[in-house]
Amino acid sequence: MSETIFSKIIRREIPADIVYEDDLALAFRDINAQAPTHIVVIPKKVIPRVSDASWEDQSLLGHLLLTVQKVAQEAGLTNGYRVVINNGNDGGQTVDHLHLHILGGRKLQWPPG
Numbered sequence: 001m002s003e004t005i006f007s008k009i010i011r012r013e014i015p016a017d018i019v020y021e022d023d024l025a026l027a028f029r030d031i032n033a034q035a036p037t038h039i040v041v042i043p044k045k046v047i048p049r050v051s052d053a054s055w056e057d058q059s060l061l062g063h064l065l066l067t068v069q070k071v072a073q074e075a076g077l078t079n080g081y082r083v084v085i086n087n088g089n090d091g092g093q094t095v096d097h098l099h100l101h102i103l104g105g106r107k108l109q110w111p112p113g
């Protein structure tokens with residue numbers, strides 16, 4: 001099981017601006033925000049990449065999306081937002097603990113770079 005900085009945030013070994021927590025998930029503000037609101041939602045279970053998830057994780061993955069919905073609503077992102085999962089090197093993933101980025105508070109461009 002791989003250990004990342006996000007495991008340390010879950011265990012409160014390093015500080016983070018946590019905005020939501022339940023039994024399965026944690027959400028905190030990204031330290032290097034790419035938009036006025038930039039929050040990452042992670043499962044407490046260590047799944048390095050979305051490509052490592054299995055059908056056993058089906059309800060957890062649904063839980064994460066509904067957590068995104070709740071966190072975005074609580075953050076006041078009434079005008080929309082983007083949900084991003086970077087996967088692997090080409091996907092630009094830098095932390096090998098599955099996470100969903102919530103980006104909002106400005107008009108985002110498409111396609112991403």
Ligand code: 5GP
Pocket residue numbers: 005016017028029030031032033040085086092093094095096
């Ligand atoms: P990735 O590039 O893997 O999709 O996203 C990882 C994200 O985690 C990046 O946006 C990065 O800024 C964020 N991040 C990395 N280390 C920390 C940290 O220690 N605290 C917080 N709050 N965010 C972090």
